[in-house]
Amino acid sequence: MARSMRFTYWRCDAEGGKFISFFDFLKEKSFIHPLSPDQINELRQNVRVIDCSNCGAPIDLERNSICSFCHSPVAMLDMQQPQRLIAELQQAASKPVDPMLPANLAMATLDADRVFAAFHDDDGRRGSSPGGLVQSGLAAVGRWVEKFVI
Numbered sequence: 001m002a003r004s005m006r007f008t009y010w011r012c013d014a015e016g017g018k019f020i021s022f023f024d025f026l027k028e029k030s031f032i033h034p035l036s037p038d039q040i041n042e043l044r045q046n047v048r049v050i051d052c053s054n055c056g057a058p059i060d061l062e063r064n065s066i067c068s069f070c071h072s073p074v075a076m077l078d079m080q081q082p083q084r085l086i087a088e089l090q091q092a093a094s095k096p097v098d099p100m101l102p103a104n105l106a107m108a109t110l111d112a113d114r115v116f117a118a119f120h121d122d123d124g125r126r127g128s129s130p131g132g133l134v135q136s137g138l139a140a141v142g143r144w145v146e147k148f149v150i
């Protein structure tokens with residue numbers, strides 16, 4: 001469990017690592033949270049059907065607030081979490097620097113590039129975000145970050 005979200009991963013019996021889906025990774029890191037009843041009601045006023053962020057199945061908001069296929073709750077990106085992460089990194093920066101930090105940051109940057117590249121169409125258009133609220137939120141964060149990077 002991470003906050004109120006249950007996540008699943010598979011661990012190698014030979015200590016070779018673990019496999020976790022991207023959606024479960026976001027849950028583990030507290031980057032997404034389930035919508036409150038008020039938020040679901042607000043969403044219902046504008047949208048009738050939404051794609052499940054976990055499996056992509058349609059969720060009829062008139063009848064459900066969880067996916068009838070994989071039982072994931074309707075969830076969205078927690079926009080506060082990136083700010084908490086930055087605050088933690090700033091606090092960590094005041095401590096002695098880990099010699100592996102530059103390499104770890106380079107790997108994290110490559111990972112982020114791969115995530116955000118997934119939201120670009122083949123012809124370079126941006127903003128295509130099938131798959132629900134979490135993917136839409138990630139696409140929005142990607143567009144926001146690009147303003148500062150480019």
Ligand SMILES: [Zn+2]
Nearest residue numbers: 052055067070
């Ligand atoms: Zn689902």
